[in-house]
Amino acid sequence: MIQAKRQITLNESLGADIYRLSIQAPEIAATAQAGQFIMVKTGVGFDPLLRRPFSIHQTEGDEIQILFKRLGKGTTLLSKLAAGQQLDILGPLGNAFTLQEGPCCLIGGGMGVAPLLFLAQTMRSRGITPHILLGARNKAELMAFLPAFQALDGSLRYATDDGSMGQRGFIIEALPALLAEDNKAKWQVYSCGPYPMMRAVAAICQHKWPCQVSMETMMACGISACLGCTITARNTNRKGGKYLHVCQDGPVFAAEQIEWKS
Ligand SMILES: Cc1cc2nc3c(=O)[nH]c(=O)nc-3n(C[C@H](O)[C@H](O)[C@H](O)COP(=O)(O)OP(=O)(O)OC[C@H]3O[C@@H](n4cnc5c(N)ncnc54)[C@H](O)[C@@H]3O)c2cc1C
Ligand code: FES
Structure with a gap:
């Protein structure tokens, strides 16, 4: 698990207030498993104070991606960030889905x-x-x-x-x-x-x-x-x-x- 500032490489609106955001985070991309999440500091300083949780949507090379919906203060701030900016992230967190035999x-x-x-x-x-x-x-x-x-x-x-x-x-x-x-x-x-x-x-x-x-x-x-x-x-x-x-x-x-x- 790391807590670090990492560079945003993509933040695109997909419509319906939904965004896809990619972050250069090789340490997380290398170990993350499906089901795990990251905590994101969405603002600057203490507003909002608490990090927000987001599932890892996919990993690609050194990058991880989240898919999020703009709901309140944190996600609104997140939606305004652009490629090149830094994001303070913590992860990967939590457990993962366990793959089992069968359809x-x-x-x-x-x-x-x-x-x-x-x-x-x-x-x-x-x-x-x-x-x-x-x-x-x-x-x-x-x-x-x-x-x-x-x-x-x-x-x-x-x-x-x-x-x-x-x-x-x-x-x-x-x-x-x-x-x-x-x-x-x-x-x-x-x-x-x-x-x-x-x-x-x-x-x-x-x-x-x-x-x-x-x-x-x-x-x-x-x-x-x-x-x-x-x-x-x-x-x-x-x-x-x-x-x-x-x-x-x-x-x-x-x-x-x-x-x-x-
Ligand atoms: C493990 C985990 C994984 C998640 N993964 C994703 C994801 O991949 N994509 C995504 O869009 N969202 C995900 N969420 C929900 C996401 O964390 C919240 O939408 C986000 O924290 C809202 O922050 P905000 O500051 O914009 O909203 P706030 O200003 O904090 O709240 C705005 C409104 O959203 C509601 N809300 C806040 N948090 C949640 C929540 N956890 N569940 C339901 N309603 C909430 C509040 O009740 C309020 O009505 C995940 C939550 C958890 C616990
Ligand atoms: S979010 Fe603090 S104990 Fe789970």
């Missing part, structure tokens, strides 16, 4: 698709062709990230909430049909997206198909020092605790580790 389904919604590109690329490099399901609010949001997945040349299905592109509705609706196509196979399901989507994915997979989810919480430190990122575990751990730190125990968990809230 794989990657299902992501909104900015949750960010770590799934890196995961899909990792799978392709090991000769695995994943089935990818992507969901977005509308065509503009989908088109911000779809081309990168289309370049993978695999099985890809997508949906938009408003039906402006692909199937209308939530992409989760396509999951049971895909898994039923090979009902006897030991599907491995990997998911990242809004909490209700991952909860629904976990419910569909329950008892039948192993499922890994990448959780998103608010994070203040990213290094297990502030306790700000806890979620409730289904079972108590060896020390009798019932909490998981998303930044250190995760962000990737087996779906059955989590006490899903309704």
Whole structure:
């Protein structure tokens, strides 16, 4: 893990308030695994005080890339940075997805698709062709990230909430049909997206198909020092605790580790 200022090599708007930002970070690019994230200092001085977490979207040579949506102060500042400027980053942090035998389904919604590109690329490099399901609010949001997945040349299905592109509705609706196509196979399901989507994915997979989810919480430190990122575990751990730190125990968990809230 490093904490350093590194040069931005690209910051491009993809539409729908979504940006792709590349950073020259050879130490992170060399070791990062799909599912891990970095903490980024988005401003100058103490405003905003806290770093913001972003999944590693992909690595290329000495560079790492994040895909982010402009939401509040931190991401607005990030969107204004240009190639050549320095960015203070900390990473790689957290655990990674674990690749398992069997046909794989990657299902992501909104900015949750960010770590799934890196995961899909990792799978392709090991000769695995994943089935990818992507969901977005509308065509503009989908088109911000779809081309990168289309370049993978695999099985890809997508949906938009408003039906402006692909199937209308939530992409989760396509999951049971895909898994039923090979009902006897030991599907491995990997998911990242809004909490209700991952909860629904976990419910569909329950008892039948192993499922890994990448959780998103608010994070203040990213290094297990502030306790700000806890979620409730289904079972108590060896020390009798019932909490998981998303930044250190995760962000990737087996779906059955989590006490899903309704
Ligand atoms: C492990 C991890 C990986 C992430 N990866 C990505 C990524 O690849 N791309 C991406 O766009 N975002 C990602 N996020 C979310 C990202 O960190 C937040 O969008 C960002 O911190 C918002 O900062 P801000 O200063 O712009 O917004 P703030 O001013 O802090 O907040 C603006 C609004 O965004 C909401 N918000 C802030 N943080 C989160 C969060 N973590 N989850 C949901 N809503 C939030 C706030 O409630 C508020 O409504 C990730 C979060 C985690 C924990
Ligand atoms: S973000 Fe501080 S403990 Fe996880």
